[in-house]
Amino acid sequence: MAGAGCIGTWLGARLQAAGVDVTYLGRAATQARLAKGLTISGLGDPLSLAELKVVQQADGPFDWVIVACKRTDTEALLGAIAPALASQPTLIVAQNGLGAAERVAALSGCNAQPIMVPFNLVWRGQGQLHQGTGGQVMVPKALGAFAHAWGAQAVEDIQGVLAGKLLLNLNNAINGLCGLPLVEELSQRGYRQVLAGAQKEALKVFKAMGVKPAKLTGAPPALLPYVLALPDGAFSRLAKELLAMDSQARSSLYDDLAAGRATEIAFLNGYVVAQGEKLGVETPINRHLQALVREAERAGQCPGLGADALLP
Ligand SMILES: NC(=O)C1=CN([C@@H]2O[C@H](COP(=O)(O)OP(=O)(O)OC[C@H]3O[C@@H](n4cnc5c(N)ncnc54)[C@H](OP(=O)(O)O)[C@@H]3O)[C@@H](O)[C@H]2O)C=CC1
Ligand SMILES: CC(C)(CO)C(=O)C(=O)O
The missing domain is CATH 1.10.1040.10 (N-(1-d-carboxylethyl)-l-norvaline Dehydrogenase; domain 2)
Known part of the structure; x- marks a missing residue:
């Protein structure tokens, strides 16, 4: 999980709860925030994880990398995870707006697929993520394998x-x-x-x-x-x-x-x-x-x- 903020942590935590081995890339603030586990509250199913694997450097290899930083940080983040990109993982891009996955693909040289997260998430305290609005995550058919963990709909377009x-x-x-x-x-x-x-x-x-x-x-x-x-x-x-x-x-x-x-x-x-x-x-x-x-x-x-x- 590259960009373990509100959206990235939610996506990673749901995968982890479904049995996927998830590594979260986190600088000092993220390390501190996730040091004692995570709870997710609000709309949607509640979730509690005792431990998250947070690392300061992502060397990989990884099968998949989820990019969930703000769009202003994409280039710097991809630079920081360059060693993990050498094995050509598929990148999943969870960012607002059009053209995000295309930009990630161009900057990384990897295959990149966009997904859409419709709801608002905020931190209510260390390790406490809160979902304030509703809706269903949408993924392209090519990422159908992720739909179950995220309660997502797989769409054509x-x-x-x-x-x-x-x-x-x-x-x-x-x-x-x-x-x-x-x-x-x-x-x-x-x-x-x-x-x-x-x-x-x-x-x-x-x-x-x-x-x-x-x-x-x-x-x-x-x-x-x-x-x-x-x-x-x-x-x-x-x-x-x-x-x-x-x-x-x-x-x-x-x-x-x-x-x-x-x-x-x-x-x-x-x-x-x-x-x-x-x-x-x-x-x-x-x-x-x-x-x-x-x-x-x-x-x-x-x-x-x-x-x-x-x-x-
Ligand atoms: N928040 C929301 O409710 C929603 C957001 N979105 C979209 O999702 C995307 C992500 O947003 P959101 O989750 O809110 O963003 P956040 O600001 O909560 O999280 C982004 C994370 O990326 C990390 N990051 C940035 N650069 C680096 C780097 N070089 N190395 C390591 N970590 C880095 C930040 O770490 P650090 O804290 O160390 O800076 C931060 O934790 C955006 O495109 C947004 O528009 C979509 C739907 C709803
Ligand atoms: C959830 C929504 C639509 C508005 O809160 C959003 O995408 C955001 O906050 O960026």
């Missing part, structure tokens, strides 16, 4: 799934900029209207790219912006399933801003902007959100913005 997920991840920036828990943010029409606008732009970009986003929520992708823009009462009745989450769950981009780290904005709203530029599609809302997140990164904090400030 993983690119469509990643595009569908990116539509939802356009909210990461909004969530990080307002700083509210997801359930509070999504209960306010103003914030949902910003997300709806960002999704409309992304849908135009996907159309120009020939990418068909998969349906991951109750509404088909093309209708999602219209459902989001409904008045609060109608939305909360229609989106009961979407809003059934931990009251404190936020997005991973919020976590990065709050911790003063670089964010993945370039791979989320920034990806829509960059593709839009190439294909001649206007993306003013995503561009504005990207600029605001860059400003917040420079300030080193979550700015707590209202919905009006999020529109250009």
